[in-house]
Amino acid sequence: MARKASTQRKVLVTAIAWTIAFLIFFPILWTILMSFKSEGDAIKAPFDMLMSPWSFESYAEVQTRSNYSRHFMNSVVISLGSTLLALVIAIPAAWAMAFVPGRRTKDILMWMLSTKMMPAVGVLIPMYLIFRDFGLLDTRTGLVVVLTLINLPIVVWMLYTYFKEIPGEILEAARMDGANLRSEIIYVLTPMAVPGIASTLLLNVILAWNEAFWTLQLTTSAAAPLTQFIASYSSPEGLFYAKLSAASTMAIAPILILGWFSQKQLVRGLTFGAVK
Amino acid sequence: MGKITLRNVTKKFGDVAVIPALNLDIENGEFVVFVGPSGCGKSTLLRLIAGLEDTTDGSILIDGADATDTPPAKRGLAMVFQSYALYPHMSVRKNISFPLKMAGVDPAEATRKVDNAAKVLNLTSYLDRKPGQLSGGQRQRVAIGRAIVREPKAFLFDEPLSNLDAALRVNMRLEITELHQTLKTTMIYVTHDQVEAMTMADKIVVLNAGRIEQVGSPLTLYRNPANVFVAGFIGSPKMNLITGPEAEKRGATTIGIRPEHIDLSTTAGEWQGEVGVSEHLGSDTFLHVHVPGMPTLTVRAGGEYGVHHGDRIFLTPQADKMHRFGADGKAM
Amino acid sequence: MATQHSRTAARLMISPAVILLLLWMIVPLSMTLYFSFLRYNLLMPGMETWAGFDNYYYFLTDPAFFSALSNTIILVVGVLLITVIGGVALALLLDQPFWGQGVVRVLVIAPFFVMPTVSALVWKNMFMNPVNGMFAHIAKALGLQPFDFLSHAPLASIILIVAWQWLPFATLILLTALQSLDREQQEAAEMDGASVFARFIYLTVPHLTRAVTVVVLIQTIFLLGVFAEILVTTNGGPGTASTNITYLVYAQSLLNYDVGGGSAGGIVAVILANIVAIFLMRMIGKNLDA
Known part of the structure; x- marks a missing residue:
């Protein structure tokens, strides 16, 4: 818009927007602040807590008492592993559907999406029994498999919408320029697809990292990712605010940072391309 | 090669x-x-x-x-x-x-x-x-x-x-x-x-x-x-294509005459019409002329040709530049 | 480009994904269906007997089912109302020009990236705790009696927590939709003499309708499955005051070891989710060609 909003109005909007943003962000901010306090100071009234001395003791204690780094590694392995596995399965499928569309392509895509609509409780018991019988309970492998399956439709869809945007004429140009299928894929298709694949990876890691149904049902300790680890603070450790805050901060910080980078793709991925 | x-x-x-x-x-x-x-x-x-x-x-x-x-x-x-x-x-x-x-x-x-x-x-x-x-x-x-x-x-x-x-x-x-x-x-x-x-x-x-x-x-x-x-496809502006009695008079189903092959006169000519829109391009002027019993004809005139909307005008197609087409659309 | 050769290759490339999802769909779901007709308790393996529709009868006539069903509906509708109304308002606000748009956007979106167990525990302990929580401190400072949110208003508290998680999602999608609004169309309407209000009603609202529909349907799918938030805050209690269908099925099968009853509940949940899913699929299918 060429017209300028009046400065007065802009000041007002700025004030309101910042206030609301602060309120929405406050629980996260408060958690981060509290994680740098001692246990005794953390339960003080808000103002006294804020004024109390800063310390790192909660972080040290979270690590020594419950082996934070193991759960962190579990989260990394499970979210990254399931995402990479899903990508390996989904890239060829999405590529084929985007560039060699057939009569049933649309039906297949819709059907894949429909599997995502199945509520997890609908298959809780069989999955639990299968996991128990195959010795997969509380293993990273088991969770990687389940998270791959539940996120596969989203991965296929996201890749499909990205691949669709690569103009067919460019691939034809490559063919006219003398490229065979191999060089077409290496020099033209892959470089153009990489941004889409990267954002799909990012979004899927976030989704897998925060998944809190199967991770809670199928793990207890050895393979427990951060979701389960934090859930163990439910009681009575939850009353140790500083430690809970330190553990929470460590659990959300990596994904918060990743998430901020992927806002744009998030909308697209989660709405299956319906809103861009 | x-x-x-x-x-x-x-x-x-x-x-x-x-x-x-x-x-x-x-x-x-x-x-x-x-x-x-x-x-x-x-x-x-x-x-x-x-x-x-x-x-x-x-x-x-x-x-x-x-x-x-x-x-x-x-x-x-x-x-x-x-x-x-x-x-x-x-x-x-x-x-x-x-x-x-x-x-x-x-x-x-x-x-x-x-x-x-x-x-x-x-x-x-x-x-x-x-x-x-x-x-x-x-x-x-x-x-x-x-x-x-x-x-x-x-x-x-x-x-x-x-x-x-x-x-x-x-x-x-x-x-x-x-x-x-x-x-x-x-x-x-x-x-x-x-x-x-x-x-x-x-x-x-x-x-x-x-x-x-x-x-x-x-x-x-x-x-x-x-x-x-x-x-109709080649030439700009398009050739005037005329069907009906005017074409039959010349033993064709359709006759065609390009805008640049019509002579203009304010006093006498084969067809009489009324000037509609005139497009001045500087080098040329294209007149759209309404002649009774024919579609609107496009005629090329000189760059500074001075006619106005509503003026009466006479048109004469150059006979040797006339195209005649049969019922199958082919040139005769 | 679509030669016979490339078609065969395409089919080969698609099949792993299709076969895996097909297995994932069919195998466990048919097992659930089978179990739902059995009298089957995990503590007594090998004692399974055919139960016909008994499990469904018991599950559907259990008072807990009705409270879980109404809790589910209240939870879903409550969160939807808060997030859609709040999301539209926030999106309209953030679409205005102001200083620091980037930072505000980042702050607003943040709760969506917080894992459910963390957000539930942070709210439960640091804000809603009747002794040391932030709200208790504020109440005491104002000379009021601290309110024990999770005991006295468990469902409302959970709605608040879940809404906090999903408000950013709604806002982000609605904001994206707003930003794709055709500026020329707005200007054309302005030239046609439409007031700010008229432009909002006749142009912005219809434009947002699709985005709102998408938000409602996608959130519904996720909200029907809310689980972690309940598990770590109230455990479905007190009584069944904050039990939803998902939690009820979990409690039935893995806490009471009643596989048959839990399976029947699972099938009921699948049916409920499918009713919602049909609408969502139609809607996305329509947008697929556009």
């Missing part, structure tokens, strides 16, 4: 024959323009020659050798696409040298060729930019550069100027024509713009519904259109 021969080339999508059996000879070094309304099959025909579409039937010969089943990469042709189809992730230099890299040309040799092409196309100072940072005209030049470097047997252009603005289009038109005169390589050019066809072509192929209506030099098509379709 770049002689291309189409023998009974047919293309069907499902049961729909987009191109029913078609024959065409394109001589080495010719500038051939495929022209026709949208949906006439001209782009499909070009893509068949390129190898981007499979022919349903018939054969395509390039320099006498059957290339019908040769993949596009092996046909030795270069194509400039409507959307330019530049590789967005490569610099201009990499874009232009891509076909050379695919052909396994020695890098030093490739650099020399790219520099040459860039000089010809005025792209030297843009070689390190990405296509996204170029204007439409510059992108078009890069696409042409990419086609030139591989020294193809023939260039294929698919409506290459339709994304450019009017002034740029005229410029590029000249540049491509000049390029053809320098390289003397066969060029096949698809457009829906008959002005492009007339100004650039050695040979125009007028297509309609997948069929060739007429093949010939621009002036042949202008002087002797084979049928009503070609008569």
Whole structure:
């Protein structure tokens, strides 16, 4: 818009927007602040807590008492592993559907999406029994498999919408320029697809990292990712605010940072391309 | 060399024959323009020659050798696409040298060729930019550069100027024509713009519904259109086509007379009419004249011809420039 | 480009994904269906007997089912109302020009990236705790009696927590939709003499309708499955005051070891989710060609 909003109005909007943003962000901010306090100071009234001395003791204690780094590694392995596995399965499928569309392509895509609509409780018991019988309970492998399956439709869809945007004429140009299928894929298709694949990876890691149904049902300790680890603070450790805050901060910080980078793709991925 | 021969080339999508059996000879070094309304099959025909579409039937010969089943990469042709189809992730230099890299040309040799092409196309100072940072005209030049470097047997252009603005289009038109005169390589050019066809072509192929209506030099098509379709399609403004009693009087179903072949008078003439809109272009004036019993006639007058809306005017068609068409639409 | 050869290759490339999802769909779901007709308790393996529709009868007539069903509906509708109304308002606000748009956007979106167990525990302990929580401190400072949110208003508290997580999602999608609004169309309407209000009603609202529909349907799918938030805050209690269908099925099968009853509940949940899914699929299917 060429017209300028009046400065007065802009000041007002700025004030309101910042206030609301602060309120929405406050629980996260408060958690981060509290994680740098001692246990005794953390339960003080808000103002006294804020004024109390800063310390790192909660972080040290979270690590020594419950082996934070193991759960962190579990989260990394499970979210990254399931995402990479899903990508390996989904890239060829999405590529084929985007560039060699057939009569049933649309039906297949819709059907894949429909599997995502199945509520997890609908298959809780069989999955639990299968996991128990195959010795997969509380293993990273088991969770990687389940998270791959539940996120596969989203991965296929996201890749499909990205691949669709690569103009067919460019691939034809490559063919006219003398490229065979191999060089077409290496020099033209892959470089153009990489941004889409990267954002799909990012979004899927976030989704897998925060998944809190199967991770809670199928793990207890050895393979427990951060979701389960934090859930163990439910009681009575939850009353140790500083430690809970330190553990929470460590659990959300990596994904918060990743998430901020992927806002744009998030909308697209989660709405299956319906809103861009 | 770049002689291309189409023998009974047919293309069907499902049961729909987009191109029913078609024959065409394109001589080495010719500038051939495929022209026709949208949906006439001209782009499909070009893509068949390129190898981007499979022919349903018939054969395509390039320099006498059957290339019908040769993949596009092996046909030795270069194509400039409507959307330019530049590789967005490569610099201009990499874009232009891509076909050379695919052909396994020695890098030093490739650099020399790219520099040459860039000089010809005025792209030297843009070689390190990405296509996204170029204007439409510059992108078009890069696409042409990419086609030139591989020294193809023939260039294929698919409506290459339709994304450019009017002034740029005229410029590029000249540049491509000049390029053809320098390289003397066969060029096949698809457009829906008959002005492009007339100004650039050695040979125009007028297509309609997948069929060739007429093949010939621009002036042949202008002087002797084979049928009503070609008569109406070639020439700007369009030829006046008149049916009814006026045509029957001359023993035809349709008669055609170009705007520039009608003499004007304010006192006497064969047809009498009333001036409607007059378009002043400076060099010419086009009058739209309402004559009873005929469609609105377009008439070319001199640049400063002084008539006004509503004026009475007399028109006389030049008899030797009159075209007569029979009931089948063919010229008589 | 679509030659016979490439079609065969395409089919080969698609099949791993299709086969895996097909297995994932069919195998466990048919097992659930089978179990739902059995009298089957995990503590007594090998004692399974055919139960016909008994499990469904018991599950559907259990008072807990009705409270879980109404809790589910209240939870879903409550969160939807808060997030859609709040999301539209926030999106309209953030679409205005102001200083620091980037930072505000980042702050607003943040709760969506917080894992459910963390957000539930942070709210439960640090804000809603009746002794040391932030709200208790504020109440005491104002001379009021601290309110024990999770005991006295468990469902409302959970709605608040879940809404906090999903408000950013709604806002982000609605904001994206707003930003794709055609400026020329707005200007054309202005030239046609439409007031700010008229432009909002006739142009902005219809434009947002699709985005709102998408938000409602996608959130519904996720909200029907809310689980972690309940598990770590109230455990479905007190009584069944904050038990939803998902939690009820979990409690039935893995806490009471009643596989048959839990399976029947699972099938009921699948049916409920499918009713919602049909609408969503139609809607996305329509947009697929656009």
